[in-house]
Amino acid sequence: MMGVISISGKSNGQTFMPDFLGSILVFALLITLFFSAWNSVLSDQTEFKQEDEMRLQGRHTTTFLVSTRGDPEDWNSTNVRIPGFARPDQVIQAEKLEEFRDIDYERQKDLMKAENFYLAIRNSSMVVKYKGDELEFGKNYSDGETVIPFTRNVRLNRSGKISSAKLRYVVWQ
Amino acid sequence: MSKGQSSLEFLAMISLSALMLAALQAALVSKQSQALEFQNREKAERIAEYGSFQVELAMVQDDGYSRVFSVPENVGGQRYTLEMFNGSARLRWGNQSVILSSRYQGERLNLTGGESNVYRVVNDGGDIHLREE
Numbered sequence: 001m002m003g004v005i006s007i008s009g010k011s012n013g014q015t016f017m018p019d020f021l022g023s024i025l026v027f028a029l030l031i032t033l034f035f036s037a038w039n040s041v042l043s044d045q046t047e048f049k050q051e052d053e054m055r056l057q058g059r060h061t062t063t064f065l066v067s068t069r070g071d072p073e074d075w076n077s078t079n080v081r082i083p084g085f086a087r088p089d090q091v092i093q094a095e096k097l098e099e100f101r102d103i104d105y106e107r108q109k110d111l112m113k114a115e116n117f118y119l120a121i122r123n124s125s126m127v128v129k130y131k132g133d134e135l136e137f138g139k140n141y142s143d144g145e146t147v148i149p150f151t152r153n154v155r156l157n158r159s160g161k162i163s164s165a166k167l168r169y170v171v172w173q
Numbered sequence: 174m175s176k177g178q179s180s181l182e183f184l185a186m187i188s189l190s191a192l193m194l195a196a197l198q199a200a201l202v203s204k205q206s207q208a209l210e211f212q213n214r215e216k217a218e219r220i221a222e223y224g225s226f227q228v229e230l231a232m233v234q235d236d237g238y239s240r241v242f243s244v245p246e247n248v249g250g251q252r253y254t255l256e257m258f259n260g261s262a263r264l265r266w267g268n269q270s271v272i273l274s275s276r277y278q279g280e281r282l283n284l285t286g287g288e289s290n291v292y293r294v295v296n297d298g299g300d301i302h303l304r305e306e
Contacts, residue, residue, distance in 0.1 A: 020186055027193060031200075038204055042211065049215060053222075060226050068233035071276075082276045084233055113274065
């Protein structure tokens with residue numbers, strides 16, 4: 001007796017593969033994580049860039065303040081283009097600091113190219129005084145989110161008396 | 174004679190994989206280009222700031238002051254031009270530019286990267302000049 005071989009004319013293909021769907025989901029998750037990390041790095045770069053700019057501007061500004069006479073040479077509160085307190089030979093002149101005091105804060109910020117700043121001449125323990133006024137300018141930085149300080153050793157001339165001091169300059173935002 | 178069979182499912186899977194790879198590649202290229210643009214812009218701002226600082230430093234020095242400085246040859250492989258005039262420093266490269274504020278308010282000064290990257294800034298009786306070296 002011959003065996004009966006039945007061949008069915010109907011065969012089923014597989015159009016839906018759960019494991020392939022799973023691999024797509026894993027791939028999508030990895031891509032999302034990758035791009036989140038990349039965006040986070042870029043946003044950190046932007047923040048660091050702002051800090052770097054503040055640091056660079058602050059360094060340049062302190063160079064002008066303590067090492068140069070400013071521009072124009074005999075600048076005053078109305079015609080100053082670049083403030084500089086040193087004259088001659090990098091000796092800070094207290095009179096120039098008083099001239100700087102007569103400039104309003106907004107103009108001072110433009111001249112310093114800073115969003116906010118604090119400037120003081122200090123000796124070892126306190127802010128130095130000249131003609132009864134403390135040599136302190138700008139605004140306190142206690143509320144600042146980003147605070148970048150600079151300190152320069154200077155020689156200060158107060159009415160012919162020359163003493164050592166520190167110029168403390170802080171840019172903040 | 175035996176016959177081979179290539180399934181439709183396999184072709185679909187290959188096509189989808191290729192599509193996903195193409196999408197990934199496009200996104201990566203876009204991010205890479207964004208990062209490169211950020212770097213170029215940062216470099217341009219550094220050059221503009223540095224050039225402006227050299228000129229400002231010359232402004233506050235006495236007559237006869239002279240200083241040589243060098244700048245990078247290009248930004249993003251392209252030549253650039255730095256123009257300082259009327260309180261601003263503008264650096265142009267390709268079809269992009271950055272503008273920074275400057276303390277310099279005098280006559281127009283130009284500096285071009287690529288031709289020479291060494292310049293001399295001179296204070297000549299209060300007037301500031303910029304020359305290629």
